[in-house]
Amino acid sequence: MLDSYSALGVTFAATFVATFAATPLVAKVMRARGIVGVDIHKVSKIEVPEMCGLAILIGLAVGVVAFSITVPSAVREAAAFIGAVLIAGAIGIVDDLHPLGARTKPLLTAFACVPILILGTYIPYPEIPLYGPVRLTIVYPILIPIAFAVTSNSINMMDVMNGAMPGTVAIVAFAMLGVLLWSGEVRTAALAAGLLAAMLAFFYFNRYPSKVFDGDTGSLAVGTALGALAIIGRIEAVMIVALIPHIMNSFYGLSSVRGLREHREIHQRPTELLPNGLLRASNQKGAPVTLARLILAAGPLGEKEVVRAMMALTAVSSLLAVLTYWLTVFVR
Amino acid sequence: MKRILPLAAIEVFVWFLLLAITFLISKVAIEINLGTGTLLARIATQMIRLLVSGALVLGWLLAWRKVADLYLSKMLSRR
Numbered sequence: 001m002l003d004s005y006s007a008l009g010v011t012f013a014a015t016f017v018a019t020f021a022a023t024p025l026v027a028k029v030m031r032a033r034g035i036v037g038v039d040i041h042k043v044s045k046i047e048v049p050e051m052c053g054l055a056i057l058i059g060l061a062v063g064v065v066a067f068s069i070t071v072p073s074a075v076r077e078a079a080a081f082i083g084a085v086l087i088a089g090a091i092g093i094v095d096d097l098h099p100l101g102a103r104t105k106p107l108l109t110a111f112a113c114v115p116i117l118i119l120g121t122y123i124p125y126p127e128i129p130l131y132g133p134v135r136l137t138i139v140y141p142i143l144i145p146i147a148f149a150v151t152s153n154s155i156n157m158m159d160v161m162n163g164a165m166p167g168t169v170a171i172v173a174f175a176m177l178g179v180l181l182w183s184g185e186v187r188t189a190a191l192a193a194g195l196l197a198a199m200l201a202f203f204y205f206n207r208y209p210s211k212v213f214d215g216d217t218g219s220l221a222v223g224t225a226l227g228a229l230a231i232i233g234r235i236e237a238v239m240i241v242a243l244i245p246h247i248m249n250s251f252y253g254l255s256s257v258r259g260l261r262e263h264r265e266i267h268q269r270p271t272e273l274l275p276n277g278l279l280r281a282s283n284q285k286g287a288p289v290t291l292a293r294l295i296l297a298a299g300p301l302g303e304k305e306v307v308r309a310m311m312a313l314t315a316v317s318s319l320l321a322v323l324t325y326w327l328t329v330f331v332r
Numbered sequence: 333m334k335r336i337l338p339l340a341a342i343e344v345f346v347w348f349l350l351l352a353i354t355f356l357i358s359k360v361a362i363e364i365n366l367g368t369g370t371l372l373a374r375i376a377t378q379m380i381r382l383l384v385s386g387a388l389v390l391g392w393l394l395a396w397r398k399v400a401d402l403y404l405s406k407m408l409s410r411r
Contacts, residue, residue: 129351131358139378241350244343251393252400283408294400297407298335309336316340320347327351 004186007070008193014066015194019059019201026055027205027212035096037213041161041303043277048210051096053218056198057089060225063194074187076119081191081228083115088152088224092217105216109152110145112224116231117141126236129327147236148227154246155223156216160292163207164307165214168314169222170199172242175318176226179325180233188233195225208304235325242321245313249291271296278302338403346396353392361385 030036030049037050064082068075091108094100100108116122124140125133136143159165173196180189199222205212214222230239240247268284270293281296295301295309361384367373 128358128362129354131354131362134358134362136378136382138375139382143382237354241347244346248343248346248396248400252397281404281408289400289404294339294404295335297404301335309339312336313339313343316343317347320343324347324351 004071004074004190007067007074008186008190010070011063011067011190012193012197015059015063016197016201018062019055019198020204022055022058023052023202023205023212026052026058037215039162039210041271041273041279042209043273043275048213050213051093051215051217052202052205052212053089053092053214053216053221055212056202056214056218057086057221059198059201060085060194060221063197064191067190067194071187071190074190077121077187077232078191080115080119080121081225081232083119084112084148084228085221085225087114088112088148089217089221092215092220095216095220105156105220106149106153109220109224110149112152112220113144113148113227113231116144116228122231123234125234127234127328129237129324130331132328132331144231147231148224150247150250151227151230151239151243152220152223154243154250155226156219157250158246158291158310159214159219160290161208161303161307161310162210163203164310165219165222166199166203166206167307167311168245169226170196170203171311171314171318172226172239172321173199173229175242175321176229176233176235176239179235179238179322180229182325182329183233183235185233185235188229191225191232192229195222195229198222208307237328238321238325241324242314242318244317244320245291245310248294252289252291252294274300279306342396342399342403345399346392349392349395353388356388357385361388 027049030051035050036047039046039048061082064078068078088109095105122144124137125135128134155165155169158168173192177189177192177196180192206214226239230236268282268287270282270288270290271279272282274280278300279296280300281293291310292306295306361381364377364380364384366377
């Protein structure tokens, strides 16, 4: 049995190697089966293997098993984390193969919290910045499914451009790893290290120009992993701040098209692809207000630059999240 | 970098607003107490705290949206 810090290193390494090795294999299988998606932000409209988020699930599962072997006393937290991730991943697989309705998807992803509720890996005293812990023993378990639906679908809605999902989530996971280590939650920090490793490995293949797409299989699972980290590690408010760009993207998108709608129901796109390959913000009044549209409002840009801007904004929000944690510690 | 600055400023503004909202939640919502003697009173206290906090958070989201809308319409009208 290793100490928690060594286990953190083992989890990181195991997840990185497994995700990095699994991604091209999964991509090969998906292409052979004809499970491909069109890269809509390219003039050439190339086809890219879809559902490669399965590699993220494999990587996280391997990492969590390695973590459980090295720190057997943390098996409950590990099981709750990977249980939630696998449920969300399964919902993502169904959604990738047979698209779910706009209301069904958030409803189903809320159920990903079941392992956390059953295993009781939550403390119903969330830390409020500038105030401290608040007793919410009755209401907290009701809020957990909502939190899971919000995080998983916010990450899902950010997964629109090459590298946007793993790039931004890697930054958030890195910040959460720092906060969890600072708070002494080394076991949950090991899980954050696993998520960071999976994102770095997947980013290598998903970055511009993408060779793989994670699909809803990957994005719903990764969003759920963030929700699980927030609840198990007791960093709920800090996570909300870190996810400001993602919440901005999903909340604006939803409120500007007046509620939950499947993308097939929305006829106006937030961005337009120009013949020279650059992207431009849509000028149409009814187009969804997304983060990409806000970034492009100042003028056309390439997809790679838009994703860099998304990552820079996530870095700012992650820094604010660390400041939020400092404020929480400050009032204790 | 130039185009990130206004959006980063919106993020910082939204963060300050969030801190103000949490301060308000701590001073208004969390101070609500309908008693702890019975389970019903405890449930009612937590539900009202949640509703008041929810209303404040909704106000935060709407203020955030307003700022972003203003930025978007200003930038699009310049084109």
